Amino acid sequence: MADSTPAQEALARRGLMFILSSPSGAGKTTISRMLLEADNEIRLSVSVTTRPPRPGEKDGVHYYFVDDAEFDRMVDEDDFYEWATVFGHRYGTPKGRIRAALKDGQDFLFDIDWQGTQQLYQKDQQDVVRVFILPPSIDELRRRLEARGQDEKQVIDARMERARAEISHWDAYDYVVINENVNACFAKVREILDAERMKRQRQTGLIPFVRELMS
Ligand SMILES: Nc1nc2c(ncn2[C@@H]2O[C@H](COP(=O)(O)OP(=O)(O)O)[C@@H](O)[C@H]2O)c(=O)[nH]1
Numbered sequence: 001m002a003d004s005t006p007a008q009e010a011l012a013r014r015g016l017m018f019i020l021s022s023p024s025g026a027g028k029t030t031i032s033r034m035l036l037e038a039d040n041e042i043r044l045s046v047s048v049t050t051r052p053p054r055p056g057e058k059d060g061v062h063y064y065f066v067d068d069a070e071f072d073r074m075v076d077e078d079d080f081y082e083w084a085t086v087f088g089h090r091y092g093t094p095k096g097r098i099r100a101a102l103k104d105g106q107d108f109l110f111d112i113d114w115q116g117t118q119q120l121y122q123k124d125q126q127d128v129v130r131v132f133i134l135p136p137s138i139d140e141l142r143r144r145l146e147a148r149g150q151d152e153k154q155v156i157d158a159r160m161e162r163a164r165a166e167i168s169h170w171d172a173y174d175y176v177v178i179n180e181n182v183n184a185c186f187a188k189v190r191e192i193l194d195a196e197r198m199k200r201q202r203q204t205g206l207i208p209f210v211r212e213l214m215s
């Protein structure tokens, strides 16, 4: 930061772990993609999963797709921040380069479920921001799952069944946003991210800056 002004240095901060969770079909992938496109200071934490890729999903972009043996190996080697079983498949957040990048102020977006959210929060309460997205109604949730056209009726029924259990964890989140209109929901999520970035406790550069102002 050789050329930066004292005021710019005052804004130095640790990176955020910005978690977006929702019942399947409520729109977290849609909102995540909009956020990653609009904001070039946040990167996606790409999870590892044993679930098979859906059409159009790319290894290393949407997920790292691995088999059970490889997932077991990663668990044994303590490669995950957290992992959980969702819909019969395992999903985990790899430590990879995230830890060092967070220290350098890089923000990460996590599309993970409530189990992973709890685990991350237990590890790092200061830098975790938990956002839960709700559908405007149960009927609309089903319509969205059907319209997405990725799952058989049986899988949709199972997702709907699970949605109620997922919604029951809503109060373990810092923010709850209803995704009725996608642009309005996205705008709210962005406001949350912007405000959280400005939190005093997170801004490591503020203390020396304020001391200087007071000296
Ligand atoms: N705990 C945890 N959950 C994850 C992770 N990656 C994805 N998930 C969750 O797994 C669930 C299923 O994801 P996916 O198979 O992509 O289907 P989706 O229902 O369309 O999002 C979602 O609730 C994701 O948020 C991870 O690394 N850890």
Ligand SMILES: Nc1ncnc2c1ncn2[C@@H]1O[C@H](COP(=O)(O)OP(=O)(O)O)[C@@H](O)[C@H]1O
Pocket: 022, 023, 024, 025, 026, 027, 028, 029, 030, 031, 144, 145, 147, 148, 179, 180, 181, 182, 183
């Ligand atoms: N506000 C919205 N209104 C109507 N359809 C939406 C809205 N948000 C998302 N969708 C659609 O609903 C489906 C499920 O959204 P998706 O982002 O895949 O959900 P999730 O990642 O939570 O499973 C997708 O087809 C998406 O285009």
